[in-house]
Amino acid sequence: MKRTKIKALLARTAPLENVLIKGWVRTRRDTKEFSFIEVNDGSCLASIQVIVDAGTPGAEFLPRISTGAAVAVTGEMVPSPGKGQAFEIRSRGLELVGTSQEAYPLQKKRHSDEFLRTIAHLRPRTNKYGAIMRIRSKTSHLIHRFFEEEGFFLIHTPIITGSDCEGAGEMFRITTVSGSTPASDDFFGQETNLTVSGQLSAEMMALALGDVYTFGPTFRAENSNTSRHAAEFWMLEPEMAFCDLTGNMDIAEALIKYVVQGVLESCAEDIALFANFVDKTLMKTLTSLRDDAYIRLSYADAVEILLKAKKPFDYPVSFGIDLQSEHERYLAEEHFKKPVFLYNYPKGIKPFYMRMNDDGETVAAMDLLVPRIGELIGGSQREEREDKLQERMQALNLPEADYWWYMDSRRFGSVPHSGFGLGFERLLMLLTGISNIRDVIAFPRTPGSIDF
Numbered sequence: 001m002k003r004t005k006i007k008a009l010l011a012r013t014a015p016l017e018n019v020l021i022k023g024w025v026r027t028r029r030d031t032k033e034f035s036f037i038e039v040n041d042g043s044c045l046a047s048i049q050v051i052v053d054a055g056t057p058g059a060e061f062l063p064r065i066s067t068g069a070a071v072a073v074t075g076e077m078v079p080s081p082g083k084g085q086a087f088e089i090r091s092r093g094l095e096l097v098g099t100s101q102e103a104y105p106l107q108k109k110r111h112s113d114e115f116l117r118t119i120a121h122l123r124p125r126t127n128k129y130g131a132i133m134r135i136r137s138k139t140s141h142l143i144h145r146f147f148e149e150e151g152f153f154l155i156h157t158p159i160i161t162g163s164d165c166e167g168a169g170e171m172f173r174i175t176t177v178s179g180s181t182p183a184s185d186d187f188f189g190q191e192t193n194l195t196v197s198g199q200l201s202a203e204m205m206a207l208a209l210g211d212v213y214t215f216g217p218t219f220r221a222e223n224s225n226t227s228r229h230a231a232e233f234w235m236l237e238p239e240m241a242f243c244d245l246t247g248n249m250d251i252a253e254a255l256i257k258y259v260v261q262g263v264l265e266s267c268a269e270d271i272a273l274f275a276n277f278v279d280k281t282l283m284k285t286l287t288s289l290r291d292d293a294y295i296r297l298s299y300a301d302a303v304e305i306l307l308k309a310k311k312p313f314d315y316p317v318s319f320g321i322d323l324q325s326e327h328e329r330y331l332a333e334e335h336f337k338k339p340v341f342l343y344n345y346p347k348g349i350k351p352f353y354m355r356m357n358d359d360g361e362t363v364a365a366m367d368l369l370v371p372r373i374g375e376l377i378g379g380s381q382r383e384e385r386e387d388k389l390q391e392r393m394q395a396l397n398l399p400e401a402d403y404w405w406y407m408d409s410r411r412f413g414s415v416p417h418s419g420f421g422l423g424f425e426r427l428l429m430l431l432t433g434i435s436n437i438r439d440v441i442a443f444p445r446t447p448g449s450i451d452f
């Protein structure tokens with residue numbers, strides 16, 4: 001007999017004569033005649049109650065069926081007289097698949113996030129982390145579905161690269177030789193890094209296929225031990241040919257609305273857990289994300305608003321500064337109380353590839369700022385004009401020879417094009433109300449922390 005997932009069982013409205021379930025024991029409770037075992041198989045938040053009596057084949061395992069043990073149960077699914085569950089399983093056979101030793105660290109009580117991070121290998125068995133992993137999976141599928149429906153092609157960009165897309169120098173070096181060996185003798189014959197962004201490759205593909213996106217692991221050696229930075233995170237990067245900055249913001253906004261709607265539809269039970277226990281304002285945030293038009297505001301206008309703000313900031317504001325998370329959050333969380341696209345940033349705080357505006361001072365950049373998180377998206381219209389791009393690269397001391405292939409794209413059929421990068425973990429924080437990036441990725445990599 002094939003096992004049935006608990007999610008499928010609980011979606012039924014009618015009892016079922018013969019079922020087989022397999023999962024892990026959350027609790028076992030014994031009365032004189034019966035044992036009640038709560039089994040969860042990870043397919044959904046809910047567990048199902050299994051009732052075993054002394055005559056059931058396999059009942060001899062009962063003393064060893066402790067929290068964390070793996071079991072297989074055959075039986076009949078019948079309406080449950082108990083509260084909070086429509087059905088339960090009257091067991092006709094019980095099998096102990098894997099015992100759980102006494103040291104099993106997950107108890108019925110609520111554990112702190114900090115403690116659960118120390119057992120990241122077991123925390124997906126808790127309600128909260130099971131829920132976040134299911135939402136993570138669904139969100140990922142929704143992103144792919146959105147771009148498929150919009151006619152984008154999924155591309156896979158390299159993880160090992162020789163270039164620094166963002167020019168911020170926050171790269172992990174990869175090498176097969178010892179420190180004193182010259183880079184020319186290294187595996188690739190030059191310095192190589194883990195990618196900080198697939199953008200430059202994505203641009204080449206967009207200039208052939210039209211609309212593309214890449215969605216994969218991204219690496220940054222930022223030594224900022226914050227709740228919003230990970231050394232390894234997932235970035236979604238769409239790139240659109242024949243698209244300007246407005247079109248870029250339009251796609252970003254449509255994507256987020258689509259994903260929020262999809263998650264509300266298909267992860268209602270898991271989302272409710274977060275709305276009840278993690279962030280009481282979550283439903284309000286999500287409906288606003290789905291229904292409200294996002295603000296679009298120039299960087300210069302944002303600076304004006306920040307200068308007039310009554311709020312004291314740790315970092316003083318003036319035109320030209322790289323906005324800090326406190327500024328970004330003030331705009332999205334307190335001033336507008338909804339997502340805000342900021343555009344036209346000063347050139348000095350943005351990478352070389354962004355399109356120069358006519359003022360010669362600002363570039364066609366856009367960041368999407370959202371409540372609680374700050375920056376969720378960073379993107380731009382790209383500089384498609386060869387001479388302007390050369391100017392920027394010279395000003396920033398970037399050797400043109402290293403970017404010969406990138407420059408080629410501006411020589412052979414260059415077109416206006418745009419794209420952005422969305423931090424997938426930050427999106428998940430937004431969708432769940434979880435406040436630390438370490439809790440939306442299975443095995444977080446942060447400074448000084450590489451267990452699991």
Ligand code: 4AD
Binds near residue numbers: 197380
């Ligand atoms: O703003 P960023 O640096 O943009 C780029 O890398 C562009 N090349 C993307 C593009 O246009 N194709 O990064 C994009 C997003 C940020 O807005 C943030 O959400 C996320 O990536 N991000 C991080 N997320 C988690 N941990 C980190 N250390 C992150 N650094 C950036």
Ligand code: MG
Binds near residue numbers: 367375377378
């Ligand atoms: Mg950015």
